[in-house]
Amino acid sequence: MNQKNQVSGDHYRFTVITNKMIRMEYQSAGQFEDATTQTVVNRDFGKPDFQVIRDQEGFAVQIETDSFHLYYRGGEFNGANLFIDTKYNFQTHYPRWHYGDPDVKNLLGTARTLDGADGAVSLDSGIMSKDGFTILDDSTSMLQAGTSIRNRPVEEIDLYGFAYGHDYRKALYDYYQLTGFPPMVPRFALGNWWSRFYPYTQESYLALMDRFQKAGIPIAVAVLDMNWHVTDIPTKYGSGWTGYTWNKKLFPEPEKLLATLHAQGKHVTLNVHPAAGIRPSEVQYPEVAKAVGIDPASKQPVLFDLNNRKFIQAYFNLVHHPLEKQGIDFWWLDWQQGAARSRAQIDPLWSLNVLHFLDQVKEKKDQALILSRYAGPGSHRYPIGFSGDSIASWRSLTFQPYFTATATNIGYTWWSHDIGGHMHGSYDPELSLRWLQFGVFSPIMRLHSSDNPFMGKEPWQYDLETDKSMTRFMRLRAQLVPYLATADVLTHQQGMPLIEPVYYRYPEVKEAYQFKNEYFFGSEMLVVPITAPSDDTTGLASAEGYVPAGTWTDLFTHQQYTGPAVVKFYRNKFQYPVLVRSGGIVPLADDAMAAIDDLPEAMTVTLFPGKQHAYVLHEQTAAGEAQTKFSWDPVAGTFGMTVTDPNHIIPEKRTYQLQIVGVKTTMKPFSGRFDQRLTLDLEAEDQQAIKLQHIFAILQHAKVAFDLKKQLWQSVNDMPASRAALTVASLAPATLSDALLEILLND
Numbered sequence: 001m002n003q004k005n006q007v008s009g010d011h012y013r014f015t016v017i018t019n020k021m022i023r024m025e026y027q028s029a030g031q032f033e034d035a036t037t038q039t040v041v042n043r044d045f046g047k048p049d050f051q052v053i054r055d056q057e058g059f060a061v062q063i064e065t066d067s068f069h070l071y072y073r074g075g076e077f078n079g080a081n082l083f084i085d086t087k088y089n090f091q092t093h094y095p096r097w098h099y100g101d102p103d104v105k106n107l108l109g110t111a112r113t114l115d116g117a118d119g120a121v122s123l124d125s126g127i128m129s130k131d132g133f134t135i136l137d138d139s140t141s142m143l144q145a146g147t148s149i150r151n152r153p154v155e156e157i158d159l160y161g162f163a164y165g166h167d168y169r170k171a172l173y174d175y176y177q178l179t180g181f182p183p184m185v186p187r188f189a190l191g192n193w194w195s196r197f198y199p200y201t202q203e204s205y206l207a208l209m210d211r212f213q214k215a216g217i218p219i220a221v222a223v224l225d226m227n228w229h230v231t232d233i234p235t236k237y238g239s240g241w242t243g244y245t246w247n248k249k250l251f252p253e254p255e256k257l258l259a260t261l262h263a264q265g266k267h268v269t270l271n272v273h274p275a276a277g278i279r280p281s282e283v284q285y286p287e288v289a290k291a292v293g294i295d296p297a298s299k300q301p302v303l304f305d306l307n308n309r310k311f312i313q314a315y316f317n318l319v320h321h322p323l324e325k326q327g328i329d330f331w332w333l334d335w336q337q338g339a340a341r342s343r344a345q346i347d348p349l350w351s352l353n354v355l356h357f358l359d360q361v362k363e364k365k366d367q368a369l370i371l372s373r374y375a376g377p378g379s380h381r382y383p384i385g386f387s388g389d390s391i392a393s394w395r396s397l398t399f400q401p402y403f404t405a406t407a408t409n410i411g412y413t414w415w416s417h418d419i420g421g422h423m424h425g426s427y428d429p430e431l432s433l434r435w436l437q438f439g440v441f442s443p444i445m446r447l448h449s450s451d452n453p454f455m456g457k458e459p460w461q462y463d464l465e466t467d468k469s470m471t472r473f474m475r476l477r478a479q480l481v482p483y484l485a486t487a488d489v490l491t492h493q494q495g496m497p498l499i500e501p502v503y504y505r506y507p508e509v510k511e512a513y514q515f516k517n518e519y520f521f522g523s524e525m526l527v528v529p530i531t532a533p534s535d536d537t538t539g540l541a542s543a544e545g546y547v548p549a550g551t552w553t554d555l556f557t558h559q560q561y562t563g564p565a566v567v568k569f570y571r572n573k574f575q576y577p578v579l580v581r582s583g584g585i586v587p588l589a590d591d592a593m594a595a596i597d598d599l600p601e602a603m604t605v606t607l608f609p610g611k612q613h614a615y616v617l618h619e620q621t622a623a624g625e626a627q628t629k630f631s632w633d634p635v636a637g638t639f640g641m642t643v644t645d646p647n648h649i650i651p652e653k654r655t656y657q658l659q660i661v662g663v664k665t666t667m668k669p670f671s672g673r674f675d676q677r678l679t680l681d682l683e684a685e686d687q688q689a690i691k692l693q694h695i696f697a698i699l700q701h702a703k704v705a706f707d708l709k710k711q712l713w714q715s716v717n718d719m720p721a722s723r724a725a726l727t728v729a730s731l732a733p734a735t736l737s738d739a740l741l742e743i744l745l746n747d
Helices: 168-179 202-214 254-263 285-292 309-326 348-367 394-410 429-440 464-479 481-494 687-701 706-718 721-731 734-745
Strands: 006-008 012-018 021-026 051-056 059-064 068-072 082-086 096-098 134-137 143-145 148-150 157-162 192-194 221-224 267-272 330-333 370-372 445-447 499-501 519-521 525-527 541-554 560-571 578-581 585-589 602-607 613-621 624-633 638-644 655-660 676-679
Touching: 012 059, 012 068, 012 168, 021 068, 148 348, 157 168, 168 394, 192 202, 192 464, 202 221, 202 254, 254 267, 254 309, 285 309, 309 348, 330 348, 348 370, 394 429, 394 499, 394 519, 429 445, 429 464, 464 481, 464 585, 481 585, 481 613, 525 541, 541 734, 560 734, 585 613, 585 624, 687 706, 687 734, 706 721, 706 734, 721 734
Parallel strands: 192 221, 192 445, 221 267, 267 330, 330 370, 602 655
Antiparallel strands: 006 012, 012 021, 021 157, 051 059, 059 068, 068 082, 082 096, 134 157, 143 148, 499 519, 519 525, 525 578, 541 560, 541 578, 585 602, 613 624, 624 638, 638 676
């Protein structure tokens, strides 16, 4: 830590970290902490520009930068002796924070779990606030260096003030500088996960995977929930929730099972509930007992104790590592037993996440991964998050997009939800479909459900139309992996998250805060999730959202929208409101069923012509990183590609097919190994004809009188759009009118 940035006295210390961030400490004996903590790993950002004034106007210290002015009178911090004025005009009366003030305009962060949630849950604070100033309280965080976690030697007030105004992206970047950038998520985690709490047998599980394959549904991660291990144990040892012994009645040849799944290109995780430790019912018990100093003949359980180094070593070396050698790729740490019982104890969930993830790093390097619950600020260093067992309801789905996007405000960008809902609810194909579509456009796409025999999320469990749509969207998720992997690199290297609330890019637009479910998905897309069932009249589902300034094109319908505007989007089962920026470039893998770990040989690059724009595709393997820059120049009418591949990781036969939205022009495939510059002669499609096709399709399926349909159709064909809109608004039922006006009035 740069001592030149510090301003201190006998009991206080202020550290100016950046011109917008300051650390504020008070310790009665003057024993300040310089070690890294659970949350904070770096405090040296260089030398910011600031001024210090001592002993003037009744203040012991004043510190001023171009973004804030701190005033401190002396003494233990309180609301009277410590306050900060920010140099923004976002607060109602004046931009001042007093020590202890509640941050009523905080944009919030995330929560530990959605276990049992049927809709919204309360969220902890994040580091973004509409007031422009927030506090990160690190006072109760323990000291941590690697896997070593210990109590602070003394208690102190330890706060970080963030005076970033509405520059939310810069606030997040500096937060990552302070707390550590998220590691890369392995490529395989970006595909489809199959997960279910269900007593599969080895035969039935492999048969299920074969059926997915035959249906053309790609599965990248195979999850085995707790039934993989023996659950029927002697009652004297407690419940069977914790277990590490393969259930040979269900899985007689586990090594063969795992080898078969790996041969199919899948990665495998097991669910573990470690709280009960290693009991005499486990096959590993004799070795583990000896390792911790217990006589196996005593049948005394080996208690779960992450403060005991002997237990930790036995836990990994004798229990988990042997299972990994059999073929387990990573662990689903299903900790449900609460937090630490006292301030002197570390949260077991935090310890589990740290120990397991760093053990994975040691063994697997950049392929390290865990699935576990959020344990507080800093948890983003140990991806990915398991949000818990939510209720299968529209209320739960309605909350999850907001919950996912808002978590970015505390740097937690890799949430994995029980897509479709874990438990309860009722048979609702439309709910399952819309939840799956949200899953495709969320960080991790993990289908999951309980052991209720009627709750399976397999697409073929639903009607034919729902089945077809689910299959298409799961294939799309696999095709999106190059786009997702690029965002993964940018999150790790530059602190640019896959999921951003709209106000990150439009902080001064009130609608950016009002439509809380809406979010950016990578650099090119804006998602407006559907979280309500379709209406009876049109058979279409709708979602209202904000279209920012400029031209945006729907990924599925190719309908264009000009912002700023508030639009109600109507979509059938095969569509979802995903808007692509003007000039946007979206890379897709052609073969959805190809091995996810391999870089694709054939890809489609979809161009949404409009403004000048460039997109860089980032690709990584163990051998290195390649970058392919795609650029669009509308003035020159050229599409360019620049390849940087020093380690030659791009497949030798890589080809690209350029697909240009809104034009008749078709292009021949071209090599993806070399720089290209294509001059495009674009012939626009008849947008009016396409519009009429969309309108006809809506009218065709609307449940209204045929005569009314004909009258509406004639007005749309015979009148200017503005007059036709008046006719539609006056004659059609409300939902049908809204669906038609979306097309008539947006272009």
